[in-house]
Amino acid sequence: MRRPPPLVEEERLRSEKLARLELWRCHQCGQCTAVCPSGKNGGIRTREVLERAANGTLDTASDEQIWQCLMCNSCSERCELDADPAEVITLLRNIAAEQGNLPDHFKEEAKLFLATGLSFPITGMTRKIRKELGLPDLAVDQRTVEEVKLIVAGTRLGRLRLE
């Protein structure tokens, strides 16, 4: 089984980060690319991302390919060597986001999560339909939102510049 990935990381560990992704597992066979629905449509080139991450030529601060992954996990399911490309891409995105490289769509989602504890807004329409269908009213109580804020403050999401 893979070692668990790094959690709370310090700046001095930055150079070790790519080593921790266990990129040595990848033998560049390309099965990941063959099953990738994004790649088939001109999106991410998964094998290439793993190669460039391993040889140090992937610039997480500006790379756009890593944000073209659908996170369908097909590559990781297919990989014979447990290189787990989807996990590698997730962790590369974590580093990229911290450097300010992330899509606006995810920025907005993160802001909403921080403010409400949910990733989708509760609207007047939500309340109307829930009432009509006899479902209980929906809201994350303030105590729970405060717990989310404490968690975010102590983790990576809290270190992102979201404005």
Added chain:
Amino acid sequence: MSDTRYLLFSGCLIPARLPFLERSSCFVLDRLGIRYERLPDPTCCVEPIGLRSLGYDTWLATTARMLSIAEKREAEILSLCNGCFMSLKEAQHRLQDESVREQVNSILAPTGVLYNAGARVRHFSEIIAETGSSRVRKEVIAPQERFKLAIHPGCHLTRPSRVLQAEGRFEPKMIATIASWTGASVAHSDDWPQCCGGGLAGVDDRISNAVMEQNVTRFREDGANAILTPCPFCFVQYDIRQRSGMPVLYLAELLALAFGAKPEEIGLKYHKTKLNV
């Protein structure tokens, strides 16, 4: 400890944007006599496409908080969403590792939450499959023979298969099997479950739509007249973003209809692509 075995967790997308899917899920669970309470104090699961990509440790700590609530109540989390299912179940798997758990518990310390690796996470479709053919068929009073379904299990019900353990990685059968109990026929199913393209909706719509429309073309070639999915993200992708007009049913909706639910009772009118079959 209560005698309720399941804590219903409907996530964000269903309760906020698709409450009618929550309605049909509750309808089905009630009919089958499956007892549940709502998971207390739920939050977003830190979904595995966007938010987890921004904060891996945020994901583990947030999910550990909810897993600990279920652990205390000695009940299993019952998820209505593939995204929540994968998020919670993969976290539960990773948190089996003591060193990861210690780190996450130290993040959680200011909230007073402690997780001891005792939670269990299930998907709605697993619960239905376990309930079994004879019990489910007993409730079918309106066989849904009009539907020739394209089965779309969704990525996060199946992959990573060794962690989720809900379906095989190749030729998953669970959703098609459940569908067959309702009288519907299966026109299309994939050996390798396909992605709906939803992971890039709003990020790269060209890729997102291309992936989806390629699926629908195959569904149509095989003679399907509706899509069946147990995932609300796939549901949104096919119902709202699809241009080619093939209607989509959420698994609980198909079951509810077969169990005799009236369309207005489960909010079928809120589908954007109408079920005109």
